[in-house]
Every structure is written in C-alpha cells, then in structure tokens.
Amino acid sequence: AQTVTQSQPEMSVQEAETVTLSCTYDTSESDYYLFWYKQPPSRQMILVIRQEAYKQQNATENRFSVNFQKAAKSFSLKISDSQLGDAAMYFCAYRSDTGNQFYFGTGTSLTVIP
C-alpha cells in the first residue's frame, strides 16, 4: 500500500514570511495524484493544491506552490506571505490513478505568529 509521511508535526511562521511543509510518499506506480488539504480548527478539510504526477511543472495557486520531485518522491508545500488565516492543520494526500481512495499523511499543524 502507498504510504505518505509528513515528518513535521508542528510548524510555525511569522506573518508575511514564507514556510515550507514537507511530504514524502512511497509508491511503485508511475501515474498518481498528490494533494494538499487544509483543515482550520473545527472546520472541514479544503483542497489547497493538486499535482498530477505526469506533469513536470509544479502546481501553483496564488500564495501556495509545490515543489514536486518525482524521483525523490517528495511533494512539499510552500506558503508565501503567510497570513493569520493560513493557521490550520495541513494534510498531504496521495491518490492512485486506478483507485479512488486517498492516502493521507499524519498532518502538520501550522501556527502563524502575528
């Protein structure tokens, strides 16, 4: 089975600064999809950004971007110009091209310091 590892249980960042959250995964598949979800306190998980493994270009959504290193099986999330509203639990997730279940990491709790 695929595994997703987030090695940083907690991270903090000063408001307006940049932070990078790490994610690695293990798979033998060549086609798959990677996601970052954000879960604010007492709110549902919402999709932050998505990357298709067959695309070499790193996905970007406004202040959020990823560094996708397929050979290293690494998928980090960079948040630029951090805002107080970015404080949340961030989950990295993997989805196979052939199935519909997500494999999640344990999450990284991000604190934004004013």
Added chain:
Amino acid sequence: EPEVTQTPSHQVTQMGQEVILRCVPISNHLYFYWYRQILGQKVEFLVSFYNNEISEKSEIFDDQFSVERPDGSNFTLKIRSTKLEDSAMYFCASSEWETHTDTQYFGPGTRLTVL
C-alpha cells in the same frame, strides 16, 4: 459555496451499541466516501459509494460497518456494535465524478467516543 455537512459533531456511546453517523453530501455529487482518523494517527479510507452500492472498501470496513443512502440527500455510516477502538473522527466526503482529477470535498467530521 456548497459544503458537506455532518451530524452530530460529537457522539458518545457505550461499547456494544449501534451508532449511525450522518452526512449530507454536496447536492450534485455522485460519489461518497467515509474516512476515519484515530487520534494521533493518519486519516484512513473506509469506503466509497456510488449508484447505491459500495465501489471500494478498505480492510478496516468489516461486517460491523455499513453504509446507506436512505434518501436523496443523506449518506450514513452505521457501526453495528461499537468497540473501544472505533473511537475516532469520522469524515464524510463527496465528489462529482470519480475521475482521478476530481476533488473530494470533506465534511467537518463527527467525533465518535466509545466508552
């Protein structure tokens, strides 16, 4: 923006009792999912559901679990005889399509505590 909703937000039950967790997926979505997260552990897939039948399930989803879409809006997860180890946060999700590019939208979760 449409959201997935779940009730109750917290459910406390005695071991051996049956519980039903409820979810209202986004109205035009066709695929539904349940995940769970035991405290301090990963979010784990339980089951996916489409066209009134299970399309995929994990090994966690044993005979104690069942899912149902009793009407046009609700999607339920039933645990027949709860065990202590069933204590977890249960997330419902839905997606419009099953394609690999489609986004799964998650509900806020139901925290189940089994005493």
